[in-house]
Amino acid sequence: MAPLSKTETARQSRQWEALTPALSEWILDAISSMGFTKTTPVQQAAIPLFMGNKDVVVEAVTGSGKTLGFLIPVIERLLRLEAPIKKHHVGAVIISPTRELATQIQTVLTSLLKFHAPSASLLKTEDEDTEMSEADTAPPSFPPLTLKVVSQLLLGGTVTPAQDLRAFLKNSPNILIGTPGRLLELLSSPHVHCPQSSFDVLVLDEADRLLDLGFKEDLQKILSRLPKQRRTGLFSASVSEAVDQLIRVGLRNPVRIAVKVKARAAPSGKAGEEGKIEDKRTPASLQMSYLVLPPTYRIPAIQKLLASIEPQPQKTILYLATCYSVDYFQHVLPDVLKGYTIVPLHGKQPDKGRRKNFTKFVDSLAPSILLTTDVAARGLDIPSVDLVIQLDPPSDPKTFIHRCGRAGRAGRKGLAVTLLSPGREEDYVEFLRVRQTPIELLTSPPIVISAEEAEETSADIRNIVLKDRGLFEKAQRGFVSWVRAYSKHTASSIFRVADLQWDHLGHAWGLLKLPSMPELKKWDGDRSLGQQIDWDNYRYLDKQREKQRVVELANPESKAKEAKPLKRKKTEEDAWTQKKEQRALKEVRREKKKAKRDHERRANMTEEERRKDDELQGMIEKVRKDVAEKEEEDEFEGFSD
Numbered sequence: 001m002a003p004l005s006k007t008e009t010a011r012q013s014r015q016w017e018a019l020t021p022a023l024s025e026w027i028l029d030a031i032s033s034m035g036f037t038k039t040t041p042v043q044q045a046a047i048p049l050f051m052g053n054k055d056v057v058v059e060a061v062t063g064s065g066k067t068l069g070f071l072i073p074v075i076e077r078l079l080r081l082e083a084p085i086k087k088h089h090v091g092a093v094i095i096s097p098t099r100e101l102a103t104q105i106q107t108v109l110t111s112l113l114k115f116h117a118p119s120a121s122l123l124k125t126e127d128e129d130t131e132m133s134e135a136d137t138a139p140p141s142f143p144p145l146t147l148k149v150v151s152q153l154l155l156g157g158t159v160t161p162a163q164d165l166r167a168f169l170k171n172s173p174n175i176l177i178g179t180p181g182r183l184l185e186l187l188s189s190p191h192v193h194c195p196q197s198s199f200d201v202l203v204l205d206e207a208d209r210l211l212d213l214g215f216k217e218d219l220q221k222i223l224s225r226l227p228k229q230r231r232t233g234l235f236s237a238s239v240s241e242a243v244d245q246l247i248r249v250g251l252r253n254p255v256r257i258a259v260k261v262k263a264r265a266a267p268s269g270k271a272g273e274e275g276k277i278e279d280k281r282t283p284a285s286l287q288m289s290y291l292v293l294p295p296t297y298r299i300p301a302i303q304k305l306l307a308s309i310e311p312q313p314q315k316t317i318l319y320l321a322t323c324y325s326v327d328y329f330q331h332v333l334p335d336v337l338k339g340y341t342i343v344p345l346h347g348k349q350p351d352k353g354r355r356k357n358f359t360k361f362v363d364s365l366a367p368s369i370l371l372t373t374d375v376a377a378r379g380l381d382i383p384s385v386d387l388v389i390q391l392d393p394p395s396d397p398k399t400f401i402h403r404c405g406r407a408g409r410a411g412r413k414g415l416a417v418t419l420l421s422p423g424r425e426e427d428y429v430e431f432l433r434v435r436q437t438p439i440e441l442l443t444s445p446p447i448v449i450s451a452e453e454a455e456e457t458s459a460d461i462r463n464i465v466l467k468d469r470g471l472f473e474k475a476q477r478g479f480v481s482w483v484r485a486y487s488k489h490t491a492s493s494i495f496r497v498a499d500l501q502w503d504h505l506g507h508a509w510g511l512l513k514l515p516s517m518p519e520l521k522k523w524d525g526d527r528s529l530g531q532q533i534d535w536d537n538y539r540y541l542d543k544q545r546e547k548q549r550v551v552e553l554a555n556p557e558s559k560a561k562e563a564k565p566l567k568r569k570k571t572e573e574d575a576w577t578q579k580k581e582q583r584a585l586k587e588v589r590r591e592k593k594k595a596k597r598d599h600e601r602r603a604n605m606t607e608e609e610r611r612k613d614d615e616l617q618g619m620i621e622k623v624r625k626d627v628a629e630k631e632e633e634d635e636f637e638g639f640s641d
């Protein structure tokens with residue numbers, strides 16, 4: 001691949017009008033009305049190449065304007081075809097890993113197309129919902145051979161595949177934007193055509209994520225349904241080795257465009273010595289920081305951070321490791337982080353709720369915190385997010401820059417803070433530095449937490465849990481899922497279950513006892529966490545559940561009787577639990593053996609060899625765990641809660 005000369009790019013003017021080939025007048029109008037006076041560096045480099053006849057692989061920091069960097073060339077290419085694309089033929093496909101991101105791409109596309117009269121005439125307008133006369137709302141008509149861009153959004157969970165097909169047949173879109181599964185379903189229909197004569201361009205947004213194990217198969221099937229003669233663009237803030245594989249499969253002599261940021265590294269400490277200038281994979285406007293705190297100090301630290309940042313953060317994203325942890329903390333945090341609207345968002349929420357919550361966060365006028373998982377790590381463009389907090393670093397280090405990059409977008413100031421535990425987790429800082437993602441200790445605002453404050457917050461959380469037995473169950477489930485996620489960190493030599501301080505974690509979560517789980521088999525600490533709970537009088541807030549509990553408590557036989565019809569399910573669950581425990585035990589044993597082997601193998605390695613070895617082992621481990629997790633999730637889906 002021929003890398004683009006950076007100096008050459010820098011010399012060019014950053015005016016939209018100066019791009020060659022020149023953009024259409026209506027696109028220039030659209031961009032100017034959006035208030036974008038200059039191109040961003042990635043747009044400057046990618047638009048002319050992708051509009052011309054080049055395949056591109058584009059890596060540019062989060063929030064740097066990649067969406068327009070591919071949408072403008074896609075539109076321009078379709079509108080420069082010699083004749084309109086035939087009915088039920090597709091000219092372009094844009095693939096995104098999440099529904100939210102696909103929806104966002106569609107929104108940006110629509111806001112551009114409003115400026116293209118022939119395409120705008122086919123957009124559904126708000127007027128359709130008003131009571132204007134037909135004559136007022138009738139779209140202007142254009143000769144049949146006028147080139148137009150019509151798009152369709154394809155998302156799992158919203159409408160059925162049959163409805164997608166019906167909409168396709170009715171509107172005959174020439175751009176499809178969607179998540180891989182739904183796109184594949186539509187492209188598999190014999191009524192949807194992508195022949196060489198019509199199909200022009202494919203875009204993979206967040207390309208590296210699309211190549212992760214979960215999507216790879218669908219993606220390859222999609223590729224097999226598209227003609228080989230086409231333009232292809234891969235866009236992401238983190239182009240990994242996996243993308244290099246795809247380049248070999250689907251791209252022709254692509255140009256690689258890498259827009260990185262130069263930053264001065266932290267000085268070595270020697271007198272008069274300045275830090276070196278290094279490449280950074282995160283935007284200059286984003287301050288990337290960390291705090292080292294024991295588990296019980298973390299929520300008080302978040303309280304303090306929110307209180308000491310000036311001006312007060314209006315939109316914050318707080319990342320947790322799992323859906324079940326979000327499901328638990330959404331009930332606890334409103335009482336602990338007072339003054340903030342807490343909005344939960346995770347992949348196990350029903351689709352309608354997920355969309356509603358996302359809109360609630362985006363539209364909120366009050367200071368709000370989106371409590372979420374990696375489902376909201378990539379691509380989401382909510383310009384008013386000024387703070388990102390990672391209560392847990394992500395299992396996959398690639399996700400790290402995407403999570404942080406939800407703040408500090410398009411040159412706006414942002415702060416991303418990652419919370420690490422003292423000890424081995426502190427090695428994560430160096431681990432990130434080597435990956436051109438330097439983070440620095442947060443010193444301003446200073447966050448100092450006393451042991452009393454930490455204890456008080458744990459007690460507050462526990463008191464919230466004590467009000468509802470249902471919350472206790474959510475806490476237990478959330479904690480187990482968190483431990484499981486922790487054991488799956490790619491950087492497995494940094495995040496080790498064996499190093500976890502169970503009692504501290506239990507208090508930090510407000511647990512009333514530690515759940516019984518294989519990871520705790522050999523732990524001889526106090527599983528009751530020093531709590532004396534009157535379990536018989538510990539009530540559910542939910543009236544139905546409480547009634548049932550009281551009946552069962554008074555008459556244990558009725559419980560046995562009631563349980564009878566469920567016997568088959570119970571047996572299955574028991575078997576599942578046993579199987580899970582055995583698997584986890586095996587895992588613990590294997591990890592121990594592996595740690596011993598690794599120690600012997602690495603004893604004579606240089607630091608560089610060790611770093612490479614870490615990367616390699618991490619990749620192997622991730623593939624193994626992804627497969628195991630998928631198997632386990634498939635089993636788990638079979639049981640209702």
Ligand SMILES: Nc1ncnc2c1ncn2[C@@H]1O[C@H](COP(=O)(O)OP(=O)(O)OP(=O)(O)O)[C@@H](O)[C@H]1O
Binds near residue numbers: 064380
């Ligand atoms: N030329 C421009 N000038 C100023 N702002 C711009 C320009 N182009 C795009 N933006 C704005 O920058 C923000 C980030 O753009 P976008 O979402 O495309 O970033 P991205 O590079 O795709 O980020 P990520 O890697 O996180 O997906 C958006 O709010 C967008 O409207």
